[in-house]
Amino acid sequence: MIGTPGSGKTMLARRLPSILPPMTFEEALDTTKIHSISGLLKSGQSLLATRPFRSPHHTISDIALIGGGQTPRPGEVSLAHHGILFLDELPEFKRNALEVLRQPLENGQVTVSRAAATVAYPAQFVLVAAMNPCPCGYFGDSRHQCTCTPGMINRYRSRVSGPLMDRIDIHLDVPAVPYKDLSNDYSGEKSWLIRQRVTEARERQLRRFEGDKIFANGQMKTRHMKKHCTLTEDARTLLDAAMQKLGLSARAYSRILKVSRTIADLDRSDDIHNHHVAEAIQYRTLDRGQI
Ligand SMILES: [Zn+2]
Known part of the structure; x- marks a missing residue:
């Protein structure tokens, strides 16, 4: 999703789980296993009933995102298994973190190699990413002046590599919604x-x-x-x-x-x-x- 700040990109992403099909029993088991070995199940919780929504901050390390470490642990991509991985401010993520995302996006799993063993974690998720159209955020906005030079805009966009963009099915412009439209009584489809x-x-x-x-x-x-x-x-x-x-x-x-x-x-x-x-x-x- 590409849009100016405040256009509702994050809100849209957070609403996405509410329109996804319910998890099958097998999906729920898969996802529960990963959350269980990561110690993320709440006490008394035996099965995750809703699709996970994970939104790591852009300062996250490669290992925390993909998985691995001295004692290998699943990363955010696996915690998002059968759910959504939301990366807000995509160009701010470290380039390397974005590059390593390509493996799970292609194969639906990540392989973590250690000296002793190789572990594969499932990582089938819907990747949702949001970015501003330019560093200041207002390129193409009729109500604000963009202060970026073409060079700045190019550098900003090129931080997200072509191969990653190629793997994203839907590129969506999210225009800013004028306040009067937000405050109308009209409500969209439930x-x-x-x-x-x-x-x-x-x-x-x-x-x-x-x-x-x-x-x-x-x-x-x-x-x-x-x-x-x-x-x-x-x-x-x-x-x-x-x-x-x-x-x-x-x-x-x-x-x-x-x-x-x-x-x-x-x-x-x-x-x-x-x-x-x-x-x-x-x-x-x-x-x-x-x-
Ligand atoms: Zn700008």
């Missing part, structure tokens, strides 16, 4: 209603991948995408045109395809249509070089 839709989409995916050893669109490999991502002809033409025009990487292409699959699932559609692909392309803001 979380439990959204959660119903999400749960239904997740059930479609569970049925789709029966016997495939995966359970969600995000885990699809090329062979799954060939089998399960049928694009209408319009949608295919749009995606090909976007690839050419925006010069997207092969990795970005498969991200768009998987996100389109999910948008179609939320729309209860077996085929992936034009508007599903169009929405998924919208979420590649940073590939388009605009913020």
Whole structure:
């Protein structure tokens, strides 16, 4: 999420667990084990019932984030297993900490090697990150003057490497909300209603991948995408045109395809249509070089 300070990025991230599908019993067991060996279960608590939400500060060390140490311990990425890892002010994290995030994002686990043994901890989480558009925070804001030079803005953005950005499915602009809109009585769709839709989409995916050893669109490999991502002809033409025009990487292409699959699932559609692909392309803001 990219937005000026006070645009509600942190609030949005914290609300995310309220629309995620409930944990299955197996997921709850997995997550509970990690919290248990880390001594984080409250006394009397036998099973974690809600998906974890972890939000480490940007000063965190690599080891605390990824896991390891003299006596190997799970890091934040494993404590967030089956839940959310929220990194606020992403460019402020140490470069190395962001680089080591790539392994769990690719494999869903981290391997910690010590002289005596190698330990693998599960680390399948939804990464949510927030950043300002520039160091002062007000680039593109109509009500404040940005005081940064183009060089400062470039340096700030380049702290988050292309390969990490490539692994993030959805880049979202979060514009500042004028006070009068916040104070209106209008209230959006309720979380439990959204959660119903999400749960239904997740059930479609569970049925789709029966016997495939995966359970969600995000885990699809090329062979799954060939089998399960049928694009209408319009949608295919749009995606090909976007690839050419925006010069997207092969990795970005498969991200768009998987996100389109999910948008179609939320729309209860077996085929992936034009508007599903169009929405998924919208979420590649940073590939388009605009913020
Ligand atoms: Zn600025």
